[in-house]
Amino acid sequence: MVQLLDGKEISKVLKEEIKEEVKRWKEQGVNPKLAVVLVGDDSASVVYAKSKQKVSDSLGIDFELTVLPADSSEESILALIDSLNANPDVHGIMIELPLPKHISKERVMAAVRPDKDVDGVHPINRGYILSGEEGLFPATPESCIEIMLRSGVEIAGKHVVIVGRGETVGKPLVFLILKHNATVTICHSRTPDLGAFTRQADIIVAAVGKAKLVKKDMVKPGAIVVDAGINEIPGGICGDVDFEEVKEVASLISPVPGGVGSLTTALIMKNVLKGITLQRKEGQ
Numbered sequence: 269m270v271q272l273l274d275g276k277e278i279s280k281v282l283k284e285e286i287k288e289e290v291k292r293w294k295e296q297g298v299n300p301k302l303a304v305v306l307v308g309d310d311s312a313s314v315v316y317a318k319s320k321q322k323v324s325d326s327l328g329i330d331f332e333l334t335v336l337p338a339d340s341s342e343e344s345i346l347a348l349i350d351s352l353n354a355n356p357d358v359h360g361i362m363i364e365l366p367l368p369k370h371i372s373k374e375r376v377m378a379a380v381r382p383d384k385d386v387d388g389v390h391p392i393n394r395g396y397i398l399s400g401e402e403g404l405f406p407a408t409p410e411s412c413i414e415i416m417l418r419s420g421v422e423i424a425g426k427h428v429v430i431v432g433r434g435e436t437v438g439k440p441l442v443f444l445i446l447k448h449n450a451t452v453t454i455c456h457s458r459t460p461d462l463g464a465f466t467r468q469a470d471i472i473v474a475a476v477g478k479a480k481l482v483k484k485d486m487v488k489p490g491a492i493v494v495d496a497g498i499n500e501i502p503g504g505i506c507g508d509v510d511f512e513e514v515k516e517v518a519s520l521i522s523p524v525p526g527g528v529g530s531l532t533t534a535l536i537m538k539n540v541l542k543g544i545t546l547q548r549k550e551g552q
């Protein structure tokens with residue numbers, strides 16, 4: 269009988285832990301604060317920013333949203349980031365994507381102080397993922413690991429097949445999961461006969477962006493299936509795994525919604541708190 273990797277339940281526990289940690293920082297005179305920058309009025313970004321505000325409020329984390337007009341110059345965005353970098357009351361900075369076309373995403377992302385980069389996108393944090401050093405890492409791949417660990421899954425020694433080598437999920441996940449001593453195979457759009465690889469997996473992580481790509485006949489009986497995908501379909505969203513089919517063969521599976529995606533905002537808030545510790549090490 270399949271069991272769910274229940275992101276909603278895990279998120280509740282995680283949030284309680286974060287609340288306690290926020291309390292402890294406040295007792296030491298530190299008010300954890302997240303600053304979010306939104307350039308333009310992309311409707312999805314507005315929704316994401318508002319949802320982060322709601323979660324911050326519920327956890328006792330201060331939240332500051334700066335909205336810049338869509339025709340802002342790159343220099344004005346970089347100037348705002350500089351001031352947030354230098355502000356000791358701000359512990360985490362997040363730039364909502366997408367940025368307007370005339371702005372260099374790479375330049376803007378690289379301008380955020382690595383120890384305030386709660387999205388884990390700065391080249392230095394990317395380097396820390398490779399080297400195994402402590403840094404701020406992206407929430408979605410972290411969520412794929414957290415949802416397993418908190419459900420009692422032993423990752424060490426398992427063969428993990430990751431489907432997708434995207435910059436946001438698949439690629440960072442390779443190194444984060446290697447740290448947990450798994451054997452890792454990574455597949456992508458040029459992998460011939462995807463099923464031949466996924467059928468060898470003890471754990472499949474799907475991070476593709478193709479609705480219901482992973483089917484029952486691609487999964488070894490008893491395998492663990494983690495679905496990072498979010499795909500819009502009529503009437504809602506679905507993952508990269510055909511949940512209804514795959515739940516018949518998997519031992520554990522994360523649903524969409526209610527799985528990996530349920531943990532990501534909480535993990536961004538956890539990065540705000542980790543940032544405080546890293547900034548203290550740097551002497552801010």
Ligand code: NAP
Nearest residue numbers: 408432433434436437456457475476477496497498529532
């Ligand atoms: P991405 O950058 O577009 O990468 C997609 C990857 O999937 C690429 O490596 C691509 O291969 C591979 N791919 C495409 N079609 C394939 C196929 N038929 N067979 C095997 N591999 C295939 O995507 P991403 O940003 O990493 O995101 C991946 C998924 O995670 C998306 O569904 C996204 O919505 C979701 N996501 C979820 C969250 C969350 O909070 N839960 C956050 C971010 C993203 P190539 O490299 O060869 O092109």
